[in-house]
Amino acid sequence: MIWVKNFLVGMAVLCLFQACSLFQNQEVVTENSITLQNLEEIEELPGYDSYGFVKDEATVKEARVKRNESLYVILRSLDVTPEDIYAIQEKSKGKFNTRRINQNQKYYTYHDPDTGTPLRMVFHQTATDYVVFDWSNGIEVALGSKEVRKEIATAYGTIESSLYESLVDQGVNILVANGLSEIFGWEVDFFRLYKGDKFKVIYEKRFVDDKPYGIGQIIAAEFEHRGEVYEAYFYESDDAYGYYDEVGNSVQKALLKAPFKYSQQISSNFSYNRFHPVLKRPLPHYGVDYAAPLGTPVISVGDGEVIESQYRGPSGNIVKIRHNATYTTAYLHLNGFASGIKKGRQVKQGQVIGYVGKTGRVTGVHLHYNVMKNGRPVNPVKLVLPPSKGISNSELEAYKEAISSLRDQLHFLTEEEKIVKATY
Secondary structure (H helix, E strand, O other): OOOOOOOOOOHHHHHOOOOOOOOOOOOOOOOOEOOOOOHHHHHHOOOEOOOOEEOOOOEEEEEEOOOOOOHHHHHHHOOOOHHHHHHHHHHHOOOOOOOOOOOOOEEEEEEOOOOOOEEEEEEEOOOOEEEEEEOOOOOEEEEEEOOOEEEEEEEEEEEOOOHHHHHHHHOOOOHHHHHHHHHOOOOOOOOOOOOOOEEEEEEEEEEEOOEEEEEEEEEEEEEEEOOEEEEEEEEEOOOOEEEEOOOOOEOOEOOOOOOOOOOOOEEEOOEEEEEOOOOOOEEEEOOEEEOOOOOOEEEOOOOEEEEEEEEOHHHOEEEEEEOOOOEEEEEEEEEEEOOOOOOOOEEOOOOEEEEEEOOOOOOOOEEEEEEEEOOEEEOHHHOOOOEOOOOOOOOHHHHHHHHHHHHHHHHHOOOOOOOOEEOO
16 A cells, blocks of 8 residues: 555645636726626627727736735826726725735736827736726726636546656646545545555536636546445536435535545554553554644534534643534644634534644644544544435436436546556
């Protein structure tokens, strides 16, 4: 068995670019513009750029926000008067916070091709979302969003070194690995994958201006772990939403397999008779220790209520969560608590509750994580969890018909076509 090798390095950075929104039905009305109500229609019209302005009737320059630069400073550098800047700020209320701009945010300025006079600015909040400040004919402020184009893609392989490496070798966005771990996180411990494990996935690739923009929905996936095959299909209806297996059972369980979003190595397993490194004598170790870096975010493995959040002697800073009448989890030796994590508060699955530390009776930085089932400690690694609500009997036939072609597509992805080195 080989530990997962940081297959999600850099994922947090990529995830920052996953937000996109629809147009807010605002308009920019100038002699060189058209309404910004429907970007798809605009992009089909010849002679207009993707922001809705007539091509070749202005010189467009690209720039980025400099360190400690404010919107006021940028607009003044474009010869916008203080009075017009004030009007822009007033019209931005409810649409855009003019005080919240960050270094390196991208913007475009439109200039009169004859005089060079600045006419307007398109300021990007994300890769897709932007705001238009137009002062060429009165003051107008409008919101817009770039079109996100989607393509269906597939990936598959056999684990030999790491999932990260296998996806990179295929040119597949590593966010697919994150998606697979979230979908199958109730059945497969992605921190303990085995050589020979296999995966197949059908997913959406996203593009903005024909440039890669992360991934969209994972539509269907199959993961073979230690000889067991798990299938998952995304399905949405009035009464169902999420991932379900081939017979309509939800693949989502009550608890995640591990209290981290990204892989961390287990340094000490569950044991009824472990030699204690501080007390120097055998003692039960009713949990699992993760050797994670100091400050690593710790997440709740399920929805529930915080029933303890305090410093407790040898346990150090501890958070304990009751998930239901059966399961309770505890997170020990935390460096600190996340904002709002107090006794009596409700938390959601995947919510950050604290940070890895070395408080209490410890020899080094780590997280001690344990699970109680009906008041008795159980091994988190070997825990078998009950399924969540599945597809109703009345909808089951419609569901099976909906996923039929997807099952065929997954099964068509065979190792005979292409041998790929994938993850574990």
